[in-house]
Amino acid sequence: MSLTKGVGYDRILREYRQDYEEAMAIEKTVSEIAEILGVSRQAINNRVKTLAEEDVDKNDKGVTVVTRSGLIKLEEIYKKTIFEDEPISDDVKQRELLEILVDEKNTEITRLYDQLKAKDSQLAALDEQMKTKDRQIAEKDKQLDQQQQLTLAAMEDRKQLELELDQAREEVETVTQAKKGFFARLFGR
Structure with a gap:
């Protein structure tokens, strides 16, 4: 059975986008990341400043948060897992x-x-x-x-x-x- 563009295709695409957005919605503040990695807040803040613009955002309170893609990059840099309690x-x-x-x-x-x-x-x-x-x-x-x-x-x-x-x-x-x-x-x- 092949999917043609239509109701079934749109529904699957919508579900995929929703799953993806939920998975990507994981964000951590500089303080949370510093605590998880056991590194000073200042060191994490300096590292976050070097991340690409799409890897950093501001939450509702105006606090700088690191997006999922940024967290993955930080995991690679520090060789530690940041969100193991949130399985994906x-x-x-x-x-x-x-x-x-x-x-x-x-x-x-x-x-x-x-x-x-x-x-x-x-x-x-x-x-x-x-x-x-x-x-x-x-x-x-x-x-x-x-x-x-x-x-x-x-x-x-x-x-x-x-x-x-x-x-x-x-x-x-x-x-x-x-x-x-x-x-x-x-x-x-």
Whole structure:
């Protein structure tokens, strides 16, 4: 027989919620917890301040009380049972433990998600820096290419000037040789 959403399903869900709320309604004041654990009220009060917001509440008199999930966490911390005189079913214990584990996992997921967002932001910044560096490198390459072209042109101009200088020297030598007399040319003076 399968349960379909309807009167039977709603009744079971209502009963489950009522059982769960009754099981979760167990609350203890700081003084009660201190007495049960044999620890000072101040020590328990300091420990209660470190609990998550959902683990602590105020009762009708405005006194701080620790909820069932907070009591379970305190039991884990102090390695002592706080409400052994109030037996609860294994199902409720398992649900509570699962709820605590789910809360812890959700907190971890949120932390990791925030970390991923921060890493994405860092990667975007690094990507922008790399684009800037690529543009700078391209500009430097362009400048280097221009410099090489200018150097090559200057070297070609220098060679041309050296050739022209050599030709001018030869012409001067030829003219000088022609002006020397016959004997001077003969004796190399």
